[in-house]
Structure formats: C-alpha cells, structure tokens
Amino acid sequence: MTERTGVIIGIDLGTTTTEAAVYRNGKVEMIPDFDGNIAVPSAVGIDDRGNFVVGAKAKAQYVLAPERTAIEIKRKTGTGEKIRLGEKEYTPVELSARILDYVRRYSEAWLGETVNRAVISVPAYFNDIQRRETAEAGQLAGFTVERIINEPTAAALSYGMNHLEEESHILVYDLGGGTFDVTVLEMFEGVLEVKASSGDNRLGGKDFDQSLVRWLTERFEEKNQVSLKGDIFAESRLKTAAEQCKVELSAQESAVVRVPVLAEKDGCPLGLEETVTRELFESLIAGDLTRTRRPVNVALSDSGLHEGDLDMVLLAGGSTRIPAVRREIRGLLGIEPSAAIHPDYSIAEGAAVQAGIIGGAVETEKSLVMTDVNPYTLGVRTTDGYSSDVMSVIIPRNVTIPATRRERYYTAWDDQDTVSVQVYQGEYASASRNHMVGEFEVGDIPLAPAGKEEIDISFSYNQNGILQVSAEVVSTGKVSSLTIDMIDASLPDEKSAEEWKKSPLAREFRSLIRRAEKAIRLASAGGDGESAGELETMLAQLKYAVMKEYRIRAEELEEEIREYLNSGEENNE
C-alpha cells in the first residue's frame, strides 16, 4: 500500500493530548499543528455542518456540544465499546485514526514532504488488544506503523540521547491523563536496557478530575437541591472547569471554579462558584495516589533493585506536575525527581528518536541501543488431561526480546498423526480467552502410542512484532513453520471478507455491496477486466471496513464506489 521510504515521525497518542516529533539534522524537533500548537487535544467531534473536527476545535466544542464530541478515546481502546457521536456510533480505533490522520496532515504541511511512516507510543501496561488496535488506527490513518514503543521507554530514550556516557539506573514515572506506568531501566555504555515494567491502566489525571467533579457535583446538588445525574452538558462543563482548576492548583495554593450556568431550577439558571484549596484537592486525590505505590514497588522488586540503587527518577506525563505527586515520589523513593526531560513532549521525542534509529537518521556513533521486553505472553493451546483449552506459555511476558524459546510437546493419543499448532497471545490461563494469532498443522507424524512422539515447538519473537513459529517432529526431523506479524493488522482475505455480513453496519452497506458485486460480474463477463479488478479491490476494502466496523472509512469507500459505479453507467449510456 504505502512505500516504506521517507521520513518516520514519532507520535505520542495520549489520553488528553497528542504530540508528534521528528528527528532530523541531528536533533529532535516537535511538530506544530496548523494553528501552531504542539500539544494537540485528543478530541474528535462532528461540527454543526456534519464535518469531522479534530484537535483544539473539537476540544472547544466539547463544552457546547458534548453529544457529538469524543474525548479520552484512548481509555476506550481495546474495550470493544463504541463511542456515540451525534447519530452514529464509532469504534475507538477509527476515532483514534482521525486524530492520527490529522497528525499526518499537519506533519506533511510542516515538513513539506509525504509522511507515511510512524512510530507510535503506547503505555507499557497496554495489553495485546490495545496495542493491536493502536496499530490498526495508525494504518487506517495511512501510516505504516514501524514500531509500537512503550511510553516510559520513549521517555528514557529522549533522556538517554543527550546523556550517552552516563551509567545509571533510571526509574520512569509516567503519570499521564489516563494511564500510569512505571519502568525501571539501566543505562550503561550507551545501551538502554529495560529491566521491568509495571503500572495501572486506569489511573491518571482524568481520575483526579473526576474526584474533583464528584465533589463539586455533591456540593452543588446539596446547595441547590437539584440533581445533575445524566446531564451530559453539566458534566462536560464541570469536567472542563475541574481540569482547569487542577492545572491552576499546581502553581497556586487555591483556585476558583466558576461555571456561570450549570443547571436550571424552576426556570432560573443556577451557576456554580467554589473555591478549592490545594489541601482540599490533595485530600480528594489521596486514594488515587496510594494506588501508585504498588506498581512502583513491583517494578523495583522485579528489576532486583532497591530504592538506594536508583540514580534518577524521570517524570513524564502532565499529571506529574501536581506537587502532591512529586511529594509522593520523594516519600516513596527518597530521590528528588529529575527535571531533565519535558513531561509533555519527552514521549513524542523518544518516539522520534526511535524512528530516527530505525530510519537511519541517527548517526551510528550517537545511536543508543535499546533492549526492550516482550509486552505479552505468547504460547500454544495444549491439553493437560482435564481440559483441552490450556494456554501453554512459550515466551513469557517481560522477557528481553528478541527471544527464541523452544518447548517440547508430546502426542496426546495413540496413533495421532497430526498436531494442530494454535498460537495465542494473552495472559489468561485458558487459551480460548486469549487472542489467537495463527494456526497451522503438522502432519505425517509416525504412528505410535500416546506420548511417544515428540514435537518441538519454537517461538522466535523480535521487537518489530514478528513472531516466527516452527514445529519439528523430533523423530522424522520434519519442520513446518509460520510467520505472524503481530503489529500489522491482518489484511482482508477470502475468509474474513465474508465476515462482514455479521457486522452491525452490514445493513447500511448491503445494497451497495450487492450492486458492486453485480457490476463486477457484468464487467468481467463483458471482458472489462480492468474495471472489474479495480472495483474488486475497493469492494474488498469496503467489506473489511464494514467487518471491522470502521464507519468513517466505510462511508468514504461507499462514496468512492458509488461514484465509480455511476460514472461507469454514464459511459455505458
């Protein structure tokens, strides 16, 4: 589809804001959007004319039209939930893709060249499905996703780039809008080695806002004896006000929350005005802050280090500006957090450094070598005599990649001549609850009693997300193998193409698909192979989009196909 040449950009697709950066001329540069903002709000909306708006414009309309504006999309990634915008429902993947598409467009404008390759960052604690969906969003936005990089690793890279000579143990404390990540790394001789990661996928600045919103709501309801439950306008206003108040409280001791019109009672507009002191705010978020302790301890103990061994704590994510968070870190680790990196930009910078290393823009002598760990467990489905749905782990989570592991398996019953190797990724003990990524069969096993024949299965996994699986029948030496690309979303194939019928979107697009199929038949019967081929490609893409419930993409394709069909009919007339 896209050529794998040209510049690679680094993107930090955050819960609240998104940033992009590029490595060129020996340094990292942040890329501003059309309005000159570097931090672009991660918001997507539909304006009153029915067009999509992204970034600051979408964020601005959130207060006025929350029913057709989506924020905090990242929190819904991988949950299977839909987001309602106006009349229609969208998947988090396609809304994220809208943001990434916007990033691609403004990057092209700023750089003055085609941009179609990217390194995208995700929280270290993102699971396999969330990673895959992030990559899918990238592809949908027209990028070749060169790598999915962990956010704390990116932050450490952006630091390491400028401190190549250092030998230190670093803890990255990344408290963003929606997620909390802790990663312990060791920097030594220009090599950055990830030692351990831990975190909490549902802890971040948005939770702090929510605590404040809850308090404000209670106060307001008590004072005015009205209920705000289910009122999305009030909620969006309170959310925006609370967020602003939180930001102000990082610099000053108290802040005033003012919402001119929040609700109505007996026809009279009711406003809200509250003074929030820093002390009060800190007591509201105390519970959430306690939850940051365990991941820090887990990451430290997994890495085999103690508090005293740490040389530096790097902060990333906007929420680390909160004084209480810094105090918590000092109390927990006994170190003053470092201000060496920019909490908002460092992740995008690190992603750009990684992009530069992949693309060769970073000079070899300045290059930093990074070793990362496998973010999720990989294994095959086996039987243990009780259940035939056991996840047998081959490469565990947190193993340094690239890694190759081999396990030996045995036939389960007498005269078994084939073995089906089903490859799964995920953390569940029963294989079927995990994500199946591939399957193949090993045949021609010599007939023998159960357990006599041995099959060696080896997994080889690298940091580009390529998994190579091979199975060898030990007695005959016959090898079968399979290569799976874990990041590249599977392209539409014969089997999945028919799956579209089951999609909730199928009803809307059925008639067009039928019409196009008919046109293809006509065209190929009439010897017009060229247009039949073209149509077929578009139709396959449409079916895939429908199957994946990518509404926006499907509607674009619908338009294209309809135009194509119409023009064809005109020509015939």
Next chain:
Amino acid sequence: MNEDAYKVLGVSRDASQEEIKRAYFRMVRQHTPDSDPEMFQEIRRAYEALKDMEEQKKDLETISLEVPDDPMGKKMMEQILSCYGSHDYQRVIDTAQEAVRYFGNCSGFLYYLALAQREAGYTGKSVRNLELLVEKFPDEMRFRRELAISLQERGFGKKALDAFETAWKMGCRDTEFLFLFNLACYERRKYARGVQILETLIGDAGRKTVLQPLDYLQPYEWLLISSASVSDEKFRQSAERFAQFLLEAGGGLDGCEEELAEMFLPLAMIAYGISENDEIPEMAAGWMKVTYTTIREAVWKILAAAQKAIPDGKLWKETQKQLEHVFVMGDPELSISIRCLVDAFVGGDEREDPQFTRFIQLDSMLCILEEWPENRGQIEILKHRYPETYSRLEEFVRRLDSESTDRLRDSMLKDYRRLAKYFDGYYFQRYPERRQEGTRQVWDSDQEGTFRRAEKKVGRNDPCPCGSGKKYKNCCGRKG
C-alpha cells in the same frame, strides 16, 4: 555450556560480575537487537546463564554448603549449578550422584541432589537425602525447609507438618514455604494454624517481596476456605481483608478477571452445602464453622469489590447470576416451592426443550399459587436479596398481584394439563393434582437444581406423544 557462555562474552572464567556486565553491554552495542538479532540472542543467553550461576553461587555461600577443595569437585559443582539453573534435573541427579560416590556425603552435592530428586518426582529419595543433611546440620534452616517440602510432596502429612513447624520456629518465612505449610495444615485439618500461616504470607512476606496482585489470589482463596472451618468471625474478617485488598490493587488486577471470577462459586457452594448439610461429608462432620448468612454477605461484599477493581469486567453479570442461583437454592429462609420456582426460571438456560421448561415453570407457579398469599413474604425476600433473579420472575409476581388466584390458576392449568400428558412419568411432579396419583417426588441432590427424567426424552423426529401422527418437532415440540 558455561564455557561457551564465557567465550561468547569474551571474558575469562574468573571474571567478576562487574566485568561480565561490562562485556555484555559492550557486545550489545556491537550486535544490536535490530542489526544482528541472532548474535544478540546468543549474547543475551550467555549473559543470563552467567547471571543465574552467580545467583546460585551466592545462594551456596549463604547456607555455607560444603564443596570439596578439589578442581574436579569444583567443576562438578559448577555443572550441577548450571544444569539446575536450566531445569535439567536428570543431569543434576546423574552428576550429583557421581560426585557423592566420589567425594562422600558432601553437603553441597547432597543438597542439590535432593532438590533435583524432588523436582524430578523421586520424592522418597529426596526425603532420605535431606534427612541425612538435617541430621548432620541440625541448625541449618534451609535443610529443614526443604525437608518439610519434600515430606509434604511425598505425602507424609504428619511428619511434614512437624517439619514445617520446626522450620517455622527457626524463622523460615518465604512465600513458597508458607503456602505449602498452609496446604499441610489444611490436609491435617489444622485450619486455625493454616489461617495464621496465610495471614503471615499475605501480610509480612507480601510486603517484603512485593508479589504481583495475581500471586495473592490463590493464598486468599485458601484463606477464605480455611477460615470457613475456623469460625464465623474469622471468615468475616478474612472476607473483609480480601475485599480491601481488591480495592487497593485496582488496575493491578487487569488480566486476572477470570481467576477472580472462578473464586466465587466454591464459596457459594460452601454456603449451599451448609444449608443442605447432610449431603456433603465435610458438612455432615461439622467441619464448617461458618453460617450460611455470613458467607452470603461476604461473597456479595467481595463481588462488589471485584466489580469496582475491574469495572469493565465482562464476567461479573454472569457470576452474579450464577451466585444468586446457588444462594437461592441454599437459602434456609426460602421454602422449597420458591426455590423450585427460581430454578425453573433461572436454571432454564441449560434445558434445551422449551416445552419442558414451560412445563416445570407452570408446575412451580401452580405450587406457589397454592400457598398464595401466605408466601408473599418469601417473594419480598427474593426481591431484596436477589434482584437479578427477581427480575426474571417479575412478570409472574405482577400477575399474582393483579389477577385473582382462581383465574390465574385456571389459565395455567389448561396449559399444564396438556403438557403433563407428554411429560408423564417424569420424576419431577410436585403440583398436588399430580401428586395424588402416588408418584415419586425426587429432589436430585447430586446435581442441585436439575431434574432427572425417568423416561426417554422425546426426540425431535420421534412421533409426537399427543397422537397427532406428526413428528414432534412439527407438532407440540415446535419452538415458539
């Protein structure tokens, strides 16, 4: 293998840890994971092997194991350590046996021989070797610990429990030890002691080693089950503690939803067993010291905490439904008729025959009608205690309230009598009209809540029992 590891990293055999590390990082810089993944993996493997061996060597020093001061003996020890590190226990056994034959009962060889024997399944031999060691070094805690574990694996319950106690007195507190100690206590029915051990594991040891939340679930499950045999109060405390833990762990529990959900049913089954106490031997023997109500309340509390910890969990609704079903079935405050009513409506999911489901639903509804309105209070209990279940019955309760009993009965009896013809001979016959015929009434206790058929099921393609001559699927068995 070790020689290779040294060679790969280009260091001498007596290199210090610092030198090994430096060599590793230097090599990685030359052979990066991107440019030379094959070589990188080899370097990594070598580095990990050497690191593991260092760990084992350190271990050796802390328990001052004897190694003969002889180049041959040292070499054998090194081989044992490296094989042990790569879980090749058979080779450890072979090497260590040879070493023992050569150098006599040297504690270093004996120790690893015993450990490897245990791992390879030769628990008896492992016990004998460890007994030798304990005899020789009675003050060494590690030997006592391993002996206790080997005894436990061998199945010498009483001896194992004594050995665990001895090691405990000497200060052994690591997680694995405590967990196995608990198992030994449970098997010997020393529940109170087991609870003590688990509390230590969850409390102190937990703080020291910082386990992942997932690693705690199993100890907590045992804690709850053991507490159930100690006292009502203890069970309540343990449940409280677990709920608190879940709330604190929060997002750290991601991915453990399945394991967590699986913990509930066994607890609910204890509650069910208590109320039907002559069915299950543990209950009949009075080993359970907890009451039905305590368990029910505790389980709801834990479930609420679990839902809060994993708010987007997909299993909670199903879990809640299952739990309510089991609890209703065991609730001593509910009459048999009410329980049957719930079972007919909620348990119906597994029955494939809609006609049969309809039949037992009618049967149970008619029974309720006989007792109406004296059993109104029971329905209220249902409504408050089991909202999910109640929602399934709402329609029926509404009719009970709004229509006259006689009319309702007449309308249901018509259907009931028709269906009764096809299901004649089924064990489950409760409605008085059929009971008079002197039929058996069997509550199938093995499979709570299921009703066994006495006769063969009418198949879809069999002639319909109503005598119409059509196939069952085209006649009365037609799915609505």
